[in-house]
Each structure stands twice: as structure tokens, then as C-alpha cells.
Amino acid sequence: MKILLAEDDSKISQFVAMSLADYVSCDVAKNGEEAIDLYALKASKKDAYDICFIDFIMPGINGFDTIKHIRELESDKNLHRSDIYIMTSMPEADWGLDGLCDGFIKKPVNISEIIELIKTLE
16 A cells, blocks of 8 residues: 655654554655655556545645645546545634545544554555
């Protein structure tokens, strides 16, 4: 299983990536632009990510716009739809994401929750 983690806080991204190393292959992007570039590279090889964890607030391209770009790549390249989860400490009830993402991971990150989620999607 291939995971894309887009997170601008290096402590969080290192913690999550190291914690998942025994379960999945995890590529880390430090902002939305890097996440889109990594996704595009995989898409060019017809090798999309299975799951993406995208921080909602990042410098440059935010999480919402990053997800929109990823969904466009999936459509343009006729790729399977990756599961995308927004990572945030903000309440999600008021967001109008219209099916762009599959769920939310609350910060501070609970790595056990992420591992259980991955296991259910395998």
C-alpha cells in the first residue's frame, strides 16, 4: 500500500512516516505543491497512491486546493480514486467538501487511529 502524507510540520510528518514504516510505503510532501508534484509523478507511471493524508492548513497551496488538484489528476489520467483524509484540528462540520475527501484525521494525530484506518482499507 502506498501513502502520500502532505504535512508542513516536520515533527508530525516524521512521526507519522516513521510510525507507518512497518505497515506501508509513505512518501512525504512538506506542502501542497510537493504533494501535487509527487501525485503527478505517480500518475505518470499509472501508480497512484492508495491513501493520501493531507494537512488542511499549509503554506502556498492549502489542503483543499491540493485535494482538488489530485482529483483532477485522477480524472485526467483515468486513475483509481485514492482515499483522501484531511488532517486538521479544525472542526469539519461546516466544510463544504462535496465528496472531495473521504474523512478527517483530528490533530493531534493519533497514530493508532491511522493504523486502524489503513488496516480497514487494505
